[in-house]
Amino acid sequence: MDLLKVSDKVLDYYRNNVRGNEDITLEQLEWKLTRNMKLAYKEDSEGHRNQMYKYGSLWFTVCSRGKVRWIKNKCNKPIGWTLDKKEYIRLSKELGIEDYNTYTTVEEAQKTNWNKFKGKLTQGFTSLKNKLNAG
Structure with a gap:
C-alpha cells in the first residue's frame, strides 16, 4: 500500500489541533492519514486539482502525487458517513498502527x-x- 506524503506544515497542524497527537512522528502521521483516506468519505472533486477526503470531522485534500496538501480538524461530519470499525482495525494492523481502537x-x-x-x-x-x- 502506498503511503500518503505529509509536509512539515501538515504535521505541525495535526500535532496542534488533533487531540492526543502532540508527539506523533511524520511516519506515524503518514500511516494514520493513509488509513483515514481509505475509510473517509470521498467528496466529488471533479474540476479540482486535489481530492477532498472527509474522515469524520477531519477533512484533508490529497493531490494526484499522493501528498496531503491541506488539513482541517473540527469540521462538520459528512451526512450519512460512519466509520467502518472492522476495516479500521484491519487497516491499522496492516499499517502497524497501534492505538486502543486497533x-x-x-x-x-x-x-x-x-x-x-x-x-x-x-x-x-x-x-x-x-x-x-x-x-
Whole structure:
C-alpha cells in the first residue's frame, strides 16, 4: 500500500489541533492519514486539482502525487458517513498502527503499553471507589 506524503506544515497542524497527537512522528502521521483516506468519505472533486477526503470531522485534500496538501480538524461530519470499525482495525494492523481502537480482543489489547496503563488506571479508580463506598 502506498503511503500518503505529509509536509512539515501538515504535521505541525495535526500535532496542534488533533487531540492526543502532540508527539506523533511524520511516519506515524503518514500511516494514520493513509488509513483515514481509505475509510473517509470521498467528496466529488471533479474540476479540482486535489481530492477532498472527509474522515469524520477531519477533512484533508490529497493531490494526484499522493501528498496531503491541506488539513482541517473540527469540521462538520459528512451526512450519512460512519466509520467502518472492522476495516479500521484491519487497516491499522496492516499499517502497524497501534492505538486502543486497533484491538478487538482482550488478549490483543493487553499486548500494548497503552492498554496496560489504562487497565492499571481503571483498577486504581475501581479500588479507590470501593474504599470510598466501604467507608
